[in-house]
Amino acid sequence: MIQLSLVGIGTGHPKHLTFQAAEALRAADIVLIPEKGEDKADLADLRRAIAGEVLGDVSKLRPFPLPVRDPAIPDYEARVSDWHDRIARVWDEAIGPGPAKVALMVWGDPSLYDSTLRIAERLAAVRSASVEVIPGVTSIQALCAAHRIPLNEVGKPFLVTTGRRLRDEGWPVSADTVVVMLDAGGAFEAIAPEGVTIWWSAYAGMAEEILIAGPLPEVSARILDTRAAARARHGWIMDIYLMRRA
Template sequence: MFDLSLIGIGTGNPDHVTQEARKALREAALVLIPRKGEGKDDLAYLRHRILDEAGATAQVVEFDYPVRDPSLPYLDRVNRWHDEIAGQWRAAMARAAAEARAGQPLPDNAPSVPGPVALLVWGDPSLYDSTLRIAARLDPAPRLRVIPGITALQALTAAHALPFNTLAGSVKVTTGRRLATEGWPADCDSVAVMLDADGTFRTLAEPDLDIWWGAYLGMEEQILRKGPLPDVTDDILTTREKARARHGWIMDTYLLRRRGKT
């Protein structure tokens, strides 16, 4: 068994990293950093920057993120992808252990990893993130420690100076995929949408909705848009595509609310 810390690092701003997270990074012996493909080097660079600013001295091993198979049904596709990511973690830890043993006569019962392992997780490891589900696939199971981080929803509402909920009102947090298939929920004034690659808000027939949208939240590249949904939809879609082309990637989220409820 080994120690594995899943460390929330916020939304790309090193100032989002808590003192608890910085302490855990300094205690780690090994940090795993994903490489997410061509054009997304920024994501690995930001993790390295956070390690440097935390004063971490851990061994760092990078690994390549597998690609999801688009031919599979969605849940099968994601479950197989998680299996493959867990396999990449195991392979990365094995490489680290081999490097630690190189030239050193260690006993047969020496740990399979060189010490506490850490993963830097965008946002928070327990909110709209699958890192915990991937960690559950490891064998032997690690001793898990989860360190919370600032989420995209917090960064979005703070950037817009907007309360997350209305007075005595509920908020539904959902995905673009579910919003597309289920539409606006009947019992909510507010809907926060995560993981929407298709701009599903443009398909809503619900009248009198306002939107607060943000991309690269908390980063120097942060972009914000807000207003009545019909008035700003085209601007958001155009801005989104230009930003993706410029950076090679985009992380964005938005909150929709019935007009007059804020």
């Protein structure tokens, strides 16, 4: 039997780790560390640093190479499903035979725009495994905290979507507040900017955090320039933004 703990570790700040998350890491026999290549090596290093701070002894850390999506599969959902299947097989190989308590540190929270739970279901389908989820601080929380803003207006809903959907479908009709994640860059250019205020963050919660806020027509070009420069400097970028219409 594998006991798999999906541990939300927040957005990169070691103090985001909850007591429950620290206990799960200490109880594990194996802590899996995904490696995404040299250009994102600092993400793996952050996980190692967090684990080292909690565990002291890092001998239980077990890195594994994270597969990439197959660009030859044209359908987006089929491409993602194939990717998840291959990641589950890599997990299985990294864990090895026999029973074990396994922890996987998940950026942010496992419930929000993260595939770890779906991959865990695939692993459980081929091995006897139980799964528990340890919630973590999300990038949405880190964004709102850094800008000192509430997520929603009084008595009103908000909507969380992706850059791809914002670009393809425009502003969602069901909310005046929209949080955009997984944007490849500048999806807000697809909407009418008048009357929209944006709060943008890159590397939310990390030491490298960058914040820009203001009326969208006034700050959109600065966000795009800052984003491009930060990506060139680090080799990767994770950003998120909240937009509100007057």
